[in-house]
Amino acid sequence: MSCVQTLRELGYRMTPQRQAILEAVHTHDDHFSTEEVHEEVRARYPQVNISTVYRTLELLKELGLVTQTDLGEGILRYHHIDKGHHHHLICENCGAIIDVDESVFSPLKRELLQDYQFKANMSHFAIFGRCAKCQR
Amino acid sequence: MSCVQTLRELGYRMTPQRQAILEAVHTHDDHFSTEEVHEEVRARYPQVNISTVYRTLELLKELGLVTQTDLGEGILRYHHIDKGHHHHLICENCGAIIDVDESVFSPLKRELLQDYQFKANMSHFAIFGRCAKCQR
DNA sequence: CGCTTTATTGCAAAGGGTTGCAACAATCAA
DNA sequence: TTGATTGTTGCAACCCTTTGCAATAAAGCG
Ligand SMILES: [Mn+2]
Ligand SMILES: [Mn+2]
Ligand SMILES: [Zn+2]
Ligand SMILES: [Zn+2]
Numbered sequence: 001m002s003c004v005q006t007l008r009e010l011g012y013r014m015t016p017q018r019q020a021i022l023e024a025v026h027t028h029d030d031h032f033s034t035e036e037v038h039e040e041v042r043a044r045y046p047q048v049n050i051s052t053v054y055r056t057l058e059l060l061k062e063l064g065l066v067t068q069t070d071l072g073e074g075i076l077r078y079h080h081i082d083k084g085h086h087h088h089l090i091c092e093n094c095g096a097i098i099d100v101d102e103s104v105f106s107p108l109k110r111e112l113l114q115d116y117q118f119k120a121n122m123s124h125f126a127i128f129g130r131c132a133k134c135q136r
Numbered sequence: 137m138s139c140v141q142t143l144r145e146l147g148y149r150m151t152p153q154r155q156a157i158l159e160a161v162h163t164h165d166d167h168f169s170t171e172e173v174h175e176e177v178r179a180r181y182p183q184v185n186i187s188t189v190y191r192t193l194e195l196l197k198e199l200g201l202v203t204q205t206d207l208g209e210g211i212l213r214y215h216h217i218d219k220g221h222h223h224h225l226i227c228e229n230c231g232a233i234i235d236v237d238e239s240v241f242s243p244l245k246r247e248l249l250q251d252y253q254f255k256a257n258m259s260h261f262a263i264f265g266r267c268a269k270c271q272r
Numbered sequence: 273c274g275c276t277t278t279a280t281t282g283c284a285a286a287g288g289g290t291t292g293c294a295a296c297a298a299t300c301a302a
Numbered sequence: 303t304t305g306a307t308t309g310t311t312g313c314a315a316c317c318c319t320t321t322g323c324a325a326t327a328a329a330g331c332g
Contacts, residue, residue, distance in 0.1 A: 012309080013310065015297080015298070017310085018310090034288085035288090047311095047312080049311070051289085051290080051291085051311080052310080052311060054289060055310085058289095074319090075287090075288065076289080089256070098252055098254060100248075104244065104251075105244065108241065108243070108244050112225065115240075116234055117268035118225045118234060118263075118267055118268070119265050119266040120265040122265075127254075128256075129255050129256040129258075130257070132252075132253035132254070135255055148280095149280065149328045151280065151281080153280085154280090170319085185282045186319095187282075187321085188280080188281060188282075190318090190319060190320075191281085194319095210317075211317090211318065211319095212319085
């Protein structure tokens with residue numbers, strides 16, 4: 001089901017701003033930033049304020065339609081949930097980013113549920129450390 | 137070995153500001169914020185700027201003397217490495233914080249090292265999700 | 273001790289993100 | 303179609319954190 005439908009059914013209103021933001025979110029395959037979405041939206045609706053983009057992305061995150069991740073750049077990046085689940089290992093020394101499949105976290109997720117009855121939301125993780133090259 | 141010694145041996149200079157910050161860091165058993173450290177330091181040296189506290193805590197983090205964690209409050213919190221390792225499960229719904237031992241992450245850490253030669257720095261994690269009460 | 277070197281600081285500005293508020297507009301019922 | 307309701311937006315102000323820069327001062331050496 002489309003994001004537009006989901007929002008509508010949950011009682012949220014569909015504004016031109018939200019529609020444009022949703023379209024921008026869907027055209028990106030990679031990890032997009034708020035600023036990038038804002039630029040695309042502004043190409044069509046120049047008056048749209050960036051706080052609207054922040055608020056909309058926050059809403060989409062709360063509804064589980066996008067994931068939010070801090071890759072260590074000083075900004076937050078987003079990822080449409082339809083584009084697949086994966087995580088990132090980030091080298092604190094050289095900045096290298098290694099992608100890992102979400103299955104790596106499955107045992108941990110299972111243990112947290114069994115031992116703590118905690119349902120971890122691990123849809124897009126960034127783990128910092130040292131890559132192979134950068135260890136001594 | 138004391139933090140003061142470590143800093144000195146690495147070639148960093150020991151200033152009254154740094155000494156006061158280190159003392160504040162050591163008196164806290166819990167997760168302290170930059171602001172809290174700044175207040176304690178200012179009680180003795182009123183002219184110390186908060187950016188110095190930010191810079192010093194960042195340095196201590198880079199040297200592995202403290203851990204930095206975002207518990208979802210909108211601020212960063214720190215933890216002296218001597219006070220033991222543990223992690224937190226944070227409920228996105230009710231805000232409950234469940235402490236978990238660092239051993240929960242050992243298998244994952246091992247797997248990342250074996251499969252990706254990646255040495256993960258998992259000294260103080262915050263995992264968001266839903267606690268037992270808040271699921272359904 | 274005095275001098276040189278250069279790491280560190282205070283300050284102000286900036287950057288990313290959030291928030292209060294009044295104006296606006298999507299929605300729905302009449 | 304109109305009006306009432308109330309969710310949403312633009313804007314400005316703010317919060318936390320980082321950063322450039324010139325002034326300061328710690329450290330080491332003669
Ligand atoms: Mn990703
Ligand atoms: Mn902790
Ligand atoms: Zn590396
Ligand atoms: Zn809860």
